[in-house]
Amino acid sequence: MAEAGQQRSGEALNGADAGATLTPEVLVRKYSSAVLGLCIAHTKNFHDSEDIMQEVFLRAMTKLRTLRDETRVRPWLLKIARRTCIDYYRKRPTARPLAGDMPAAPDRLSEQAARVHQAVSRLPEQYREPIALYYLDGRNCAAVAHTLGISEQAVRQRLVRARLMLHELLSEDKS
Amino acid sequence: MNSNNDCKNRREAIAALVLDELAPQAADELREHIDACKTCRSLYQALMDEEETINSAFEAIADKSKNVQDDLIGEFEKGPHKPLGRSTLTLSTILNSRITKLAAAAVVVIVAVVALHNGSVQITTPAFGVQDVLDAMNEAQWVHCVGEITYLNVDANTAKEMDLSGVESWESVRPVRRIEKHKNGKIYFTESNIGKTSYYDPATNKITIKYRSPADPQEAYASIADMYIQQIAELEKKGAKINYEDGVYDGVSVKIMKIDFVLTPPLEVNISMVLDPATYLPKRLTAEQTDLKRLHVLVSAQFDYPKTGPRDIYEAGAPADAKVIIVDNRPSPEFLEAIAPYNAARENLPLRHILVFTQAREKSVWRTCVIYKDGRRERLEDRWDADERQESVPTAEDFEAILAWALSVGAKTLKIQIYDGQYIHYARRDLEGMWSVAEKEHSPEKMSHSIIRGLDWLGWPWIYNGKLFENDYSQENNLVCVETHVAARIKDGKLIAAAYRELYYLDPQHEYVCVREERFQRSQPPYNDRPDVKDLDFDPDDIPSEPSYVATVAELAQTDSGRWYPKKIRKDRHLWRASGNGCMSHVSTEFTAIYLQTNPWFPEGIFDPNNLLPEGAQIREPGAKTTFEKDFEAAIAIIDGKDQWSTPEEVALAYWQARARKDCNEMAVLWPGSASWNRQLVENETPVEYVFGKARKAGGKYVIVPYTDKSYYEKHGDYNLKTWLTNEKSTKGRYYIISGN
Numbered sequence: 051m052a053e054a055g056q057q058r059s060g061e062a063l064n065g066a067d068a069g070a071t072l073t074p075e076v077l078v079r080k081y082s083s084a085v086l087g088l089c090i091a092h093t094k095n096f097h098d099s100e101d102i103m104q105e106v107f108l109r110a111m112t113k114l115r116t117l118r119d120e121t122r123v124r125p126w127l128l129k130i131a132r133r134t135c136i137d138y139y140r141k142r143p144t145a146r147p148l149a150g151d152m153p154a155a156p157d158r159l160s161e162q163a164a165r166v167h168q169a170v171s172r173l174p175e176q177y178r179e180p181i182a183l184y185y186l187d188g189r190n191c192a193a194v195a196h197t198l199g200i201s202e203q204a205v206r207q208r209l210v211r212a213r214l215m216l217h218e219l220l221s222e223d224k225s
Numbered sequence: 226m227n228s229n230n231d232c233k234n235r236r237e238a239i240a241a242l243v244l245d246e247l248a249p250q251a252a253d254e255l256r257e258h259i260d261a262c263k264t265c266r267s268l269y270q271a272l273m274d275e276e277e278t279i280n281s282a283f284e285a286i287a288d289k290s291k292n293v294q295d296d297l298i299g300e301f302e303k304g305p306h307k308p309l310g311r312s313t314l315t316l317s318t319i320l321n322s323r324i325t326k327l328a329a330a331a332v333v334v335i336v337a338v339v340a341l342h343n344g345s346v347q348i349t350t351p352a353f354g355v356q357d358v359l360d361a362m363n364e365a366q367w368v369h370c371v372g373e374i375t376y377l378n379v380d381a382n383t384a385k386e387m388d389l390s391g392v393e394s395w396e397s398v399r400p401v402r403r404i405e406k407h408k409n410g411k412i413y414f415t416e417s418n419i420g421k422t423s424y425y426d427p428a429t430n431k432i433t434i435k436y437r438s439p440a441d442p443q444e445a446y447a448s449i450a451d452m453y454i455q456q457i458a459e460l461e462k463k464g465a466k467i468n469y470e471d472g473v474y475d476g477v478s479v480k481i482m483k484i485d486f487v488l489t490p491p492l493e494v495n496i497s498m499v500l501d502p503a504t505y506l507p508k509r510l511t512a513e514q515t516d517l518k519r520l521h522v523l524v525s526a527q528f529d530y531p532k533t534g535p536r537d538i539y540e541a542g543a544p545a546d547a548k549v550i551i552v553d554n555r556p557s558p559e560f561l562e563a564i565a566p567y568n569a570a571r572e573n574l575p576l577r578h579i580l581v582f583t584q585a586r587e588k589s590v591w592r593t594c595v596i597y598k599d600g601r602r603e604r605l606e607d608r609w610d611a612d613e614r615q616e617s618v619p620t621a622e623d624f625e626a627i628l629a630w631a632l633s634v635g636a637k638t639l640k641i642q643i644y645d646g647q648y649i650h651y652a653r654r655d656l657e658g659m660w661s662v663a664e665k666e667h668s669p670e671k672m673s674h675s676i677i678r679g680l681d682w683l684g685w686p687w688i689y690n691g692k693l694f695e696n697d698y699s700q701e702n703n704l705v706c707v708e709t710h711v712a713a714r715i716k717d718g719k720l721i722a723a724a725y726r727e728l729y730y731l732d733p734q735h736e737y738v739c740v741r742e743e744r745f746q747r748s749q750p751p752y753n754d755r756p757d758v759k760d761l762d763f764d765p766d767d768i769p770s771e772p773s774y775v776a777t778v779a780e781l782a783q784t785d786s787g788r789w790y791p792k793k794i795r796k797d798r799h800l801w802r803a804s805g806n807g808c809m810s811h812v813s814t815e816f817t818a819i820y821l822q823t824n825p826w827f828p829e830g831i832f833d834p835n836n837l838l839p840e841g842a843q844i845r846e847p848g849a850k851t852t853f854e855k856d857f858e859a860a861i862a863i864i865d866g867k868d869q870w871s872t873p874e875e876v877a878l879a880y881w882q883a884r885a886r887k888d889c890n891e892m893a894v895l896w897p898g899s900a901s902w903n904r905q906l907v908e909n910e911t912p913v914e915y916v917f918g919k920a921r922k923a924g925g926k927y928v929i930v931p932y933t934d935k936s937y938y939e940k941h942g943d944y945n946l947k948t949w950l951t952n953e954k955s956t957k958g959r960y961y962i963i964s965g966n
Contacts, residue, residue: 078294086290096286100293107297132770166282175697176771184244185283191246210240213272217240220275 078107081124084197085131087186091178092135094171096164102138106131124197169219177212180205232264239265243272361505365530367397372526395534395541402534404541414538420555425543432543435552437690472499506530556690563693563705567737571685575788576600579624579827580679581631581820586813593631596679597825602832603644608636624822643834650834652842657852659845660838683819684738684778684791688729696728704730704740723747726768735781735789744774773799779816784823793818853898860897860961861954870959873920877930877948880962885912896962897954918944926953928960 085106089099109130117126170178183194184205191209195202238255241247247255259265372392395404401418405411410427420437465484472481484496499509512524535541556564577599584592597604608631639654648665655661681687691709699706706728713724725746732740745768775797782792794817830836838844845851850858864870871879876895883891887907893900916938918931928951931944938944949964 075298078297082290082294083287086286090286096289099286100290103290103293104297129770162278163282163285166279167286172697179770182283185279186287189245206241206246209244209246210237213240213244214236216279217268217272217275220278221271 074107074111077110077123077127081127082107083187084124084183085127087182087184088128088131088179089135090167090170090186091182092132093138094168096167098138102131102134105138106134109134125199128197165220166216169216172219173212173215177208177215180208181212181216184209232262235265236268239269240272243269243276365506366399367395367531367534369529369531369534370394370396370526372524375523395531397534404535404538406541412538412541412543414535414541423538423543425538425541425547430544430547431550432538432547433550433552436555557692560691560693560707564688564691564707566733567685567688567705567731570737571681571687574680574685575784575786575821575823577825578680578784578821578823579628579825580822581624581627582683583631583818585816585818590634593634593636595628595631597827597831598679599827599832601644601646603642604831605640605642606632607640607642608634608638609640610637624820627820628822641837641839643832643837645832645834648834650837652837654842655845655851658843659849659851660842661845662838665834680790680821683794683817686729686739686742688739691729694728698741699730702730702732702740703734704732705737706730724768725773728772732781738778738781738789738791740778740781740791742774742776743772745769745771746773771799782819782821784821786823788823790821791819852901856893856900857898857954860894860900863894864897864959864961865955865957870957873928873930873950873960874917876950876960876962877920877932877965878915878917880948880965881913881915881932884910885914894961896965915946916944920950926951927963 082103086099086103089102089106090096093099093102106127110127113130117123170182173181179198180194183197184191187193187197191202191205194209195205198205235255235258238247238251239259242252242255259269370393372394392408393406396402401416403413403415403417405413410425412423412425414423414425415421422435422437424433424435425431426433468483468485470481470483481497481499484498496510496512498507500506501508507528509528510524510526539545578596580596580598582594583590584594591610593608595606637656641652643650650665651663653661653663688707688709691707694706694708696706698704709727709729711725711727723746725744727745728741728743729739730741730743731737747769777795778791778793779795780791780793781789783789796815796817798813798815870876880892880895883895884907887910889900889903889907892903892907899906914935915932916935920928920930922928927949930948930950932946932948933941933944947965948962950960950962952958952960955961
């Protein structure tokens with residue numbers, strides 16, 4: 051019993067530490083690439099990704115006290131990001147003007163970047179996050195594996211398959 | 226010379242090379258091949274060209290995001306900001322009803338209390354004035370009951386579980402209300418016509434208000450008389466015998482109604498109800514339930530009939546300062562509208578059919594099941610674990626051939642169940658080829674709990690609530706997608722099953738078959754150690770982004786009448802499991818194939834319970850022990866015969882150490898009953914070094930010792946596996962293993 055109590059106090063302290071050391075600037079600068087990667091994976095245009103990313107960090111700051119282990123800040127942020135992506139689209143009206151086949155507007159990005167983003171958004175769900183995180187967050191399989199909580203081998207396999215699918219989609223788009 | 230197939234097989238390797246994710250030696254070999262092969266060179270070059278495009282695209286995205294970062298930091302620097310407005314969290318918690326918390330045996334008594342406070346209506350006893358009783362019940366606006374329940378011969382834990390030592394209740398049909406006020410301070414206020422239940426817990430000083438679909442027909446009675454008739458009908462279905470006697474109560478001549486029935490033997494229930502001959506309404510009830518082995522329950526209740534009752538939970542006694550939590554799980558009108566054709570399709574499943582389904586991993590069939598169904602009558606033959614793992618389904622599409630094959634498959638265990646329209650009859654052949662026959666049961670509802678019922682399970686699962694959802698998959702395939710949230714299950718303040726989110730994809734073009742099902746659920750501890758989970762919430766942040774279970778219909782087929790049904794289903798389940806190589810996360814894939822014949826010819830006597838057992842079946846003598854039971858007893862004797870015994874943690878450690886050195890004798894003691902399968906278990910296993918956490922109570926006489934392989938622990942710092950132990954059968958209270966993963 052005493053131990054359980056101590057453990058909880060420890061968790062609370064960790065939470066306080068997280069609040070003290072993770073300033074907004076540190077949080078944003080350090081993790082925005084990963085968060086953006088995830089948002090890119092779940093949206094069809096950069097404008098939405100930007101909006102969601104902002105909301106993720108705002109939510110994160112309000113919930114920072116609930117973070118018990120600072121070393122888990124990355125997966126914690128990505129969890130918030132996934133949820134925010136789902137909420138973002140759920141809150142939108144479901145009737146859409148046949149948008150499924152329409153290319154997304156370039157959204158202040160180069161046409162090339164928009165084309166890649168569009169292709170990524172057409173990948174099956176399980177491949178989008180690994181590939182977006184890989185390219186946006188340092189091209190490092192181990193880091194992606196750590197972020198997603200899956201094995202490096204699984205990440206490698208998904209990346210390779212996603213990359214081939216991306217090739218098909220980009221070739222199709224070009225033609 | 227390379228064939229096209231060779232080159233196809235190299236596509237993934239080439240992509241890995243481009244991503245710089247190929248081992249150096251493999252990369253060198255592949256480069257050599259690329260130099261020599263035009264097809265592969267072309268793919269490699271295309272991928273490399275694209276790589277530049279993709280990199281610069283993501284760089285552009287990252288650059289743009291820097292502006293967003295600056296804006297965000299600026300926003301934070303302005304000062305403390307308000308938390309984001311969050312939409313009201315919809316909690317899909319399902320409260321455990323009072324009834325479900327009781328032992329199954331006691332439920333019947335409680336149901337009787339609920340039902341019988343309204344009088345007599347046995348249609349076969351006109352002498353008592355059935356119509357008078359019904360009229361009197363319809364005149365009564367409220368029924369007030371004060372009941373006492375006494376448990377005898379019950380251990381402290383069970384008594385705590387059944388903390389309903391007394392209850393005061395009010396019930397009315399107009400308005401529909403049921404209020405229960407328990408001696409322990411808990412209050413339940415149910416308005417089932419609007420699907421609302423309020424629950425007050427004095428321990429937390431919280432009132433939880435739960436809304437569910439009012440379409441749920443549960444407790445939808447037209448009148449108190451109707452409620453009574455339905456409840457009595459339920460008792461009669463269970464075989465209750467109802468008699469009337471003249472008697473005296475409080476010095477007044479009364480009519481006494483006696484209800485006796487045997488629940489699952491040896492549970493006997495005897496109810497005695499005093500009916501006031503002046504008002505024709507019940508005054509007092511006593512009920513006695515006897516389980517010859519351990520449980521004895523006495524119920525006594527007094528009834529009166531006030532003009533009114535509590536209007537809300539506060540009038541029933543909940544304090545005004547209690548915190549209120551709203552759990553709203555009502556389906557939206559859009560959902561009900563969208564789901565209506567699905568439910569119609571589900572309701573109209575062919576009532577007369579033979580269904581054969583097989584379950585296989587890769588090509589090895591491990592289960593075959595045959596269901597004959599004719600209206601309510603049903604026969605099921607379920608074969609598990611084929612003797613020959615290479616059994617494969619005949620390729621012929623001829624249904625008769627497949628049926629004959631399914632019925633002839635050699636299997637380690639076989640269950641046969643017949644529902645003859647009135648009773649369930651059940652027999653099972655065990656691993657030693659001996660048959661056991663269960664007592665027939667009356668409740669057809671049990672069939673849905675214990676076995677697969679057929680098409681409604683395989684193609685049209687029961688979807689009672691949820692929200693419409695859209696994602697790429699539903700849009701691209703023109704499917705109706707329904708999202709449901711299922712709350713976590715908590716017992717004694719601990720999370721025992723994680724919450725999950727489920728997506729069902731229904732195909733309107735093909736009879737609304739559920740063509741895909743995705744479940745998002747954390748599959749492993751340490752969720753049960755979370756101290757922050759106190760209420761039954763659905764916590765969206767606790768749901769993984771990737772499904773832990775996916776069932777996809779790979780092929781649809783049509784019956785002779787043109788009805789669509791799922792023919793082949795693929796199920797991928799993400800699992801954590803201890804293995805020879807440590808704790809592995811892997812995907813287990815199963816395939817289900819369905820063969821369906823509608824309006825078939827049935828062999829004579831197929832639903833006749835006299836034909837439950839196959840010819841020549843050897844029935845295990847009552848009291849004869851199985852090999853498992855013999856092994857188990859031998860192990861317990863060794864455990865209890867030792868001078869000293871270890872703690873649960875030490876037992877778990879000793880078991881895995883014995884397993885590492887392939888010491889089957891030691892394993893068979895530490896895990897009683899495991900003697901017969903230990904050798905198969907360790908034969909090809911590579912030893913693993915495990916680390917163990919502290920044992921914790923898991924309810925009743927069980928404890929859990931968490932453990933994991935060393936490398937997993939070093940990486941994650943927690944345990945993802947569990948060993949279950951108990952001391953239930955040891956006369957000295959010594960712990961031994963009963964389960965583990």
